[in-house]
Amino acid sequence: MSYQYQQREVPKQPEKEFILGKGRISGYCSAFLGGLSLLAVLAYLFPAYLTTAELRSVYDPQVLQQVLKYGMWFSLFFGVLTFVLNSHKWLGFFGLSATLVAFALGGYSIPLNDVPAQPLSLGVDWLILAFLGSTIIFTSLEKLFPKYRDQVILRDEWNLDFIYFCINHLLISVLLLVGNYIVSQLHWAMNSDLQATLQALPLAVQVLLVLIVADFILYWEHRTFHEVKHLWPFHAVHHSVETMDWLAGSRSHIVATIIERSLVMVALYLLGVDKAALDIYVTIAALQAIIIHSNLNIPWGPLKFIVVTPQYHHWHHSSEAPAIDTNYAAHTVLFDRLFGTYHMPIAHWPAHYGTTRRLPRTLIGQFLYPFKKS
Template sequence: MSEYQYQERQVPRDRHSEFRLGEGKISGYASVFLGGMSLLAVLAYLYPSYLTTTELRQLYDAEYLQNILKYGMYFALFFGAVTFYLKKFRMMGFSGMALTGTAFLLGGYTIPVGPVEAKRLSLGVDWMILAFLGSVALFVTLEKLIPKYKNQVILRKEWGLDLFYFCFNHLAISAILIFANYHISHFDWAISERVQDSISNIPIFIQFALIIVCADFVLYWEHRLYHEVQFLWPIHAVHHSVETMDWLAGSRGHFLQVFSERAMVMVPLYLLGVEESALNLYVAFAALQAVLVHCNTKLPFGPLKYIFVTPQFHHWHHSSEKPAIDTNYSAHTLLFDWLFRTLHFPKGHWPAAYGTTKKLPQSYLGQMFYPITALLDQRKTTSSRSENP
């Protein structure tokens, strides 16, 4: 068999979707996004029991964030005014100002902050806002300063679909946590107090490293099953249908996979009985890495790229090229792909093509029902073969 010939990915310049200074497009989008985020934040302050996450509220100062909200609202108005000055994208500017005006009418950044009655199920509006603003500030900046593909635009094809996935998955955080806690409650029989006591006495950093390895083992095999078990693949195919990799691409995922993935990774963390500080370190590490590995960046990692999962490694997992299909399952380290011989990491090469070999629907509902339609298609094919041997 001849050696595979790797090709360079070609990304043509998309002038229509580019952001350029002086056109009003940057101001228009900034006004809409800041206005929308401001309105959602005000609603979260008005109805914290229903629109904020109990676990997350313990980690931030609500009064301090109101100061940030104040600046966000005024900047939304400012950017909206800029669109009128430039006489372009004025409808977007007007929309951003209207959203912000509504936020002011509802109380703005002056809503009193007090005790919050915890609800078992709520929408994670606070989690979504903080995650979105933090991701844009960190990862979009990274993609613009150290891009792998300079011509790739922020508003690439299907970015709106992936933004919807981002919002849905963050808003559903409470439901995901409830399901995960219910799932791990079935593993009480496996708890060993002696093991947990031993782990709690080792240094936090070693606990953190142990969590990474154990979580990675579970995620590796879950990920591999989604690829190699026929009836599971259509669920995971939704995540692989992304054809342009960036910070938002990792958000695309069928809700069945999102729920099962979070539930399964909680099992080793529950059984280990690690300290809360080590667990918090892992949650932060996993959240950042999950976004980073999908980024459009050639950030150099030096020898660390042979230890931890990086963008170049994970991009190969999303490649539709034959040598890369069903490889690189690991989420955190390269350890288990190396051990179980599923590693594909050609030196100096990046994928030329991403996505699935069979195209999926390009709408949210189409992708949510894709596992069902794919199963029906498989049955029709099987039935047809049996009738026509």
């Protein structure tokens, strides 16, 4: 008998909705901007410890000080507004206090000096930029093209996934350090003839090649995490999300994150394509990783038969029988097709997300989960 697909039911949560004039929007805006402003000021004060060398070479700290200026003033404005509207005042209070502390510490006019190199630092700059950018871009997209229109922005467990988002971004230099260390041990495995041949190819071809090689590695790495009994609990943390949106993909056990990132990084390094091709690939991969977890229903046209889309990856997160252990790929559907793990009922989306056996719901509980005897 064929499987009966069902419609997912998303209950309305009017008390969690953002409605103009209620003080909730201004409260969260003030807290959001105030918190980020304070973090930014700390990053300007202690750049050696709180910013990332790789990122510093990309952005202009002077331009970002202008962004910070607007962030701080808007946080004050929204903070005051919560008191005028007489609602969510604790959020306004938090936003105002954080911004006032940020002003007291020097605000947006902290002098910029040369930053001494540190082997390890916290990626506070990466966290701020990624969170600000992602919130604006992906929350807007999810409101414009939602799959589940009644799903609220601050859905259940958003705060848990936010903590995962922070950890993943703050630890970027640890991830880079692990990857770079492994790479430094593998010089013997590099083939300069292969690298010269690849670097002579057009950039677009190099990007495509990197994408397919990475997809192959990610496919088997992902499938191994699913199908090897002792590895599954590490990856199950990522699958414990029961509401999908752009933030949901952040949930991942740190051990799984380190293994996944360093495996791809090492393989691509050994391949030896142009740095420009790698940079383009990393950008595509990062955006795709967020998009495929999002509450997003965009008409992809024929692309949906080629690349991994939200619908495709949502099926990977489904707890329904026909979808278990399918759709492992990260970029294209190629390897799922090739190795028999493709599951894409075009007319349907999952009705249920998560793991068949429920995981602990706290950060510590999820961290310890793989180390406990089942």
